Amino acid sequence: MEASLKNKRYKKIIVSSPTNTTIQRCYACKNVCNSSQPSAEARFFCRWCKSECVSVVTSRTTPYLCSTCHNVSIPTLGQEKSREVCGICSQVKKIGTKFFKHGYPDNRNKIGTLLSREAPSSMALSSSSSSFPGRHSKRAVLCGVSYTKMKFKLKGTVNDANNMRELLIKNFKFPNECIRVLTEQEKNADLIPTKHNIMESLRWLVKDCQAGDSLVFYFSGHGLQQPDFKEDEIDGFDEALCPVDFIKEGMIIDNDINSTIVWPLKSGVTLHAIVDACHSGTILDLLYVYNLERNIWEDNKPPSKEPIRKHTSGGVAICLSACEDSQSANDSTVFGGKGMNGVLTYLLTKAIREHPQITYGALLDKLQIEIKKINRSRCRSSILQRIFHRKIVQDPLLSSSEKFDVSTKIFAL
Known part of the structure; x- marks a missing residue:
């Protein structure tokens, strides 16, 4: 249409x-x-x-x-x-x-x-495929990349995107028409999670944002690292997300994500990024990273001679990543139900549904406790289960454009 x-x-x-x-x-x-x-x-x-x-x-x-x-x-x-x-x-x-x-x-x-x-239902655009929905104070872009035609395909990413969409609608009152979902199952070619479509959706997400807006970017798929040539990373590597066509078109680098959805945030606008991918710890290139063991915010500025922009235009950007930059994220069937699920996505949505007023700090603690429970249950399982189900080694990471008290601030989208 x-x-x-x-x-x-x-x-x-x-x-x-x-x-x-x-x-x-x-x-x-x-x-x-x-x-x-x-x-x-x-x-x-x-x-x-x-x-x-x-x-x-x-x-x-x-x-x-x-x-x-x-x-x-x-x-x-x-x-x-x-x-x-x-x-x-x-x-x-x-x-x-x-x-x-x-x-x-x-x-x-x-x-x-x-x-x-x-229009009649046979002609109407679906809520997730409407390219420019009406003006609302809540807007979200959800990407679930399965890489179905490749050897390294993922089986749980569509489940993750649907799980997150349900959470936004039921728990955080996001209008259905203001959620754009990109998966390989979409019939609309503009909603296939290619590099072009994802970047266009990110620009749509922050376009004309105003004070009071709540924006969400969610990604479930592969993440990689590559050498940092701009000297703006402490560890010397850029983090990147893999769209479905990344072998041909290239990855989406953290610098590009930062300039696209972090820089434009005006005063009063809040962006949450939830990234269930490997090597995604500092995928938004934000100023501060929270150290859960020491309970402090650590500076994420590199010792670069060139001025590096990692801040917003007055708004707040918060990112919850599946793991640290050096770690891998996992999807699993251990949770039961139909198909596979990303560990971060499943545990995050479960914790919020059970504890609607949970704080950021309590959420991080809950995620780590649940991951440890899964690993302990596998240790007690049979030899075959231990062979075919590897241990989950991932520590969810919180980063932000500004410091806040994680023990009192309620997690809200």
Whole structure:
């Protein structure tokens, strides 16, 4: 659906639906709204920001994009008048079609949102495939890379992404339409976890972020290290994530992740990165790393002559990694249920569901305790189990753009 919108710039986009809905552009405000023939005007209050709106409605399920908060509401039928009203700026004039093509890229979000709400289920975009959902204070990008056509494929990453998505929706009230999931099972080519698609999604994640926004980047897949040529790493190695096409297109280096989603964070914006991958300890290149044994924040600045930027533009970035930079992360079937799961992802989501008000420090302790329990149970298992199930050696690592008290700060996304 989205590809057809890119290549064809018709005056109208008609969706075959029971209400014969037509998406048009207003001559005055140049925004996209719904109308139909015959049309009716309805006044109602946006269910998000409570501001009064005027919309052309044809049924009790016609969506309206609020001009104040940019969220979608469902109006109810009121007094009907035989005139067309722009659903965005409420101009009572006929919608001009010649202006439709102007500013087209800026309004793809409104088109995608309206189509996904109004079109029949067979035509509607899925919530995770909507490229530009409506404006919300919570937004997330979840990547589960399986490498299905390669020898080093992973079996639990899709389970991990689905597990994290469920946690965000149920425990942290993330709107479904504001979660973008990238896996190799997606039918939309833009949601395959290639290097290009992941980087585009990261840019989408932080675009136009505002004070009060909560952003989440989650990755489950392979992680690697490579020599550091910029002298901005204490250990001399850059950490990197492996997209599905990394052999051809290359890895996503921590420097690029830092400049893409850490630098743009404005004051009042909070970003959480949860990375279930090998060698992912300092994958966001943040200023401070928490030493759990000594209970202190340690400086992550390298002794470089060149000024190294590891800070935000006023916001806060926090990263929880599956292991230290020198360690490997694991996925396992030890947890039961269907298929495999990443150790960090499974234990993290389990701990939060059981302890909704858990602090960062308590969460780190809980993760380490659970990993030790798994290893002890394997030591008591049979010889065959010990042969085929290796010991889990990974220490989850917390890093941040600024110091905070991990013993009192509640883990919240």
